[in-house]
Amino acid sequence: MKLRKALDKAREARQDGALPAMEDILPAGDLEVPAGEPLGPDASGYLSPVYSESRRVTIDSSLAASHHCVCLDASSCDVEPFKVLRAQILRRTREHGWRTIMVTSALPNEGKTVTTINLAATFAREFSQTVLLVDCDLHKQAVHKYLGIASDRGLIDFLKDQRPLSELIMWPQVDKLTLISGGRTVPDATELLGSPRMHALLAEMKDRYQDRYIFFDVPPLLSGADAMAFAPLVDCVLMVVAAGQTPVEEVQRAVALIPAEKFLGFVLNRHLGPSQRYYAYGRDSRSSAV
Numbered sequence: 001m002k003l004r005k006a007l008d009k010a011r012e013a014r015q016d017g018a019l020p021a022m023e024d025i026l027p028a029g030d031l032e033v034p035a036g037e038p039l040g041p042d043a044s045g046y047l048s049p050v051y052s053e054s055r056r057v058t059i060d061s062s063l064a065a066s067h068h069c070v071c072l073d074a075s076s077c078d079v080e081p082f083k084v085l086r087a088q089i090l091r092r093t094r095e096h097g098w099r100t101i102m103v104t105s106a107l108p109n110e111g112k113t114v115t116t117i118n119l120a121a122t123f124a125r126e127f128s129q130t131v132l133l134v135d136c137d138l139h140k141q142a143v144h145k146y147l148g149i150a151s152d153r154g155l156i157d158f159l160k161d162q163r164p165l166s167e168l169i170m171w172p173q174v175d176k177l178t179l180i181s182g183g184r185t186v187p188d189a190t191e192l193l194g195s196p197r198m199h200a201l202l203a204e205m206k207d208r209y210q211d212r213y214i215f216f217d218v219p220p221l222l223s224g225a226d227a228m229a230f231a232p233l234v235d236c237v238l239m240v241v242a243a244g245q246t247p248v249e250e251v252q253r254a255v256a257l258i259p260a261e262k263f264l265g266f267v268l269n270r271h272l273g274p275s276q277r278y279y280a281y282g283r284d285s286r287s288s289a290v
Helices: 002-015 061-066 079-096 112-124 143-147 155-161 189-193 196-208 226-233 248-255
Strands: 100-105 130-135 177-180 212-217 236-242 263-269
Touching (some): 079 236, 112 177, 155 189, 155 196, 189 196, 236 248
Parallel strands (some): 130 177
């Protein structure tokens, strides 16, 4: 119900002239990406889309593992903590009809990008939805670097050059996961993230796919204005906190910048919980609690 209200509000804004009509900036079919459309669940309820038109890219598994993107390997024992996070996030977001999730942190180097990649990969393995990962850190893009794929074009090319999204969406050969890289870095990232074109894009993303979760990797809250400009566009905000590293005062300052009704919770990264005594969980990729 909340999602429907948001969509209705977006449509009203377009009618009022506050936002451009999507068909004026995105030709019909650009977001459809027929190759990414789920074919429908099998007998077990598992969706299995066929990506024949999205640009296929190959992840450098060794490089991704070195950056602790552990959930790309479904057999990794490090996946378990992220499955716990997934269950908690699914419960909270389904209660509210939320599907667009901004992942940020208070300060740089707290593990937000790694956490976003691991969450997106874990959600993509769940039965009933597909996942889109979007790199919105337009000052310091890292998703493509951690995965070892090229980023010669991306979100910037859509926002500034009106390049169709169908040319920008990549399939990293992980079932049900697609991604959009940032493209090039730009000095006016804050203005672009809060632009009418970005507003219209998110409204269209939410309206087009009712079974898709969209994760946005966004810069730290205290490092600039990008996250604050982008937060009003998403359904909810998840904050990554590095255990034993992020000062409590900085966390409190960052939380105060998030609209209270959108705050989903914290992910405590690099936490060595008591479960380590019983299971061979990994290293920096450990995360717990929402």
